[in-house]
Amino acid sequence: MNSAQPQGAVTEIRDGMELGEFLRWGRDLHHQGRYEDAARAFELILGVDADNQEALIGRNRAVRCSVPRWHWEMLHDEERAELYDRAIRQAVAAAPDSLVLDIGAGSGLLAMMAARAGAREVVACEGQASVAETAARVVRVAGYDDAVGVVSKMSTRMTVPGDLPRRAGLLVTEIVDCGLLGEGILGTIAHAREHLLTPDATIMPSRGRIIAQLVESEPLHRKNHVGKLYGFDLAPFNRLSTLEYFDSRLHRHEHRTLSEPVTVFEFDFYTADARPQRTELTVRPTAAGKMHAIAFWFEMELLPGIVVDNAPGHDSHWKQAIQCLPVPLHVQPDLPVSLVAAHDGECVRFEVESEEVVA
Template structure:
């Protein structure tokens, strides 16, 4: 039974608290804990003692006990800013992310001008992969503390970390942009300004802006990465087309006629081609668009895309694709894990051509349905050498007479790279002979596999 009513007991308890605080300061954390707990048992100044105890338990690496102390404090003062903030951090430490976020959100709601709490909430959201919310909170914290270099760094880190590096070189790829704009202008010229345009994978909003500049009155765009979608809408407004272009932060598979689109679109513009054509799921996306979002006779830009390639020899690239004896050990078994597809800068990497250019796979994007394919391709060898694989690039057909390619002899520093599809092992080939390979796709990757046994 607490008996602080007696002056002696009160004096004793005060002294016990002073002693516990002195021990705390001297670094005797165990002793201080005992002292704080005895003071709390007397019911003396709990709201002041509990933060000291909770902080000490945190330093003793006892997060569960610290949480219990913060809980006790919050039972006394439910809106205690420090308790909520510290409890949120402790929950994060324990990996209880959802509770940490909820607690820090409460802390920030109660203490909206505290850049430290806001920054910590941003950190936990970023750890949880909720990057858009995280960057918004980091920006809010930065607005409160504009000179805080850590916050400035976090805003940049999160923005650039959420967006693939190739976006900016892709935007600066003038031949690519000009080809798309020529096709978009031609399509809108033919269909008229009332044609409904759908842009799948808006990125910066560039293709939608081109469509609006070409006269399209209504462009519905979607971008599945929310941070990019927010930026696209901002750029659209900054460029004066906010009344004609609406960017939805959604995957195209989440759009519907009757919701984001008032009627099926007459023109699809979409640049979701990866360097090997398929890995951005262009077939799934275009099939879904044809089935649900486009008018039956809709114009599709691009209307076809081909993977082109040639057989190559290269010691440089072989070092990325095969391993053998290293420091006197046989590590060759590790070649089983070699990259099947290695993005390369064709103009910057030394390689020798062992065949002419060949079309490997062609995708007709106006088709409503695509099956996986596999066929035998017989490659005439034009130079003898040690073939390590196929260097592949692409050719895009955008409109009658409008096309684009990233041929490695002339294309450099754009959004696309060339791709080395390495063989499982090098193959010695002889000019005048042929090499048979299996060529096709499984809808999301190209398949390029030699059918010929390797020769010593």
């Protein structure tokens, strides 16, 4: 059997064809990294033999590889949910007849919040096929399938009237990572403004900003760098270290802040696009020390007065973004640090303009 889905696969299984061949097909797809296809292959078997343990495990392994585990932590983030719910209720009350578009719907939670708030028509789009299928089930079980429709497609491939009956008057989305831009929010909203929304649509979130701080933390630096250990020089392994940021909870690592937080970028989602930006910052240290990393986070204004953030110490499912310096920099209050911050529409990266380093 080749790696493409065979014609009449379900019929062949029902006619008594050897299940082992279909199991091997699913495993082969998984090993190729085609996790969505692997999940569908195992689903074919489960459609005939619902208790087949190999197929159940195979499907679950494929889903685990394609569905990030942060979904569950996000769903338990009560503050995030309460803030979005409040903003959605306010926006829907102002225009209950508006079509609501939820981009990156995940479980369908925000779409159902809109329906519960009184929205008569909601379209939830989700680009990950197995998540979209599950969201449709969640919506149906919750009793909102009369108001909420789930589209299994990236929003940038949606059209009016092909996928939306008309342009939406309210956009709700939360396609952000710990550094705000990593899930493509700038380009996605810009595309929606042009192709999917009415000219006067409400966009949620409406604004965002990225905030950064200089940090001393040997434990954080060790998460991305190595030197001499166990009698060996392992430094060449650093060619594989992260050049950009990784996520981590700052308060769980011994650290010392070396500056006040500074605003790096601000975005108005009613006008912003994904074109790269670059800015130069002068940061004055508040204490002397070794600067190992730059920690940064975001604030998102959903509607005026309703703000979601992932600042350090905040009990949010989002962690902070951490970019380590290749080599620590010695800083002191009388010597400002020159930073260059840039983003390519999806990822923020910092460079330190200084030659003074600490080995």
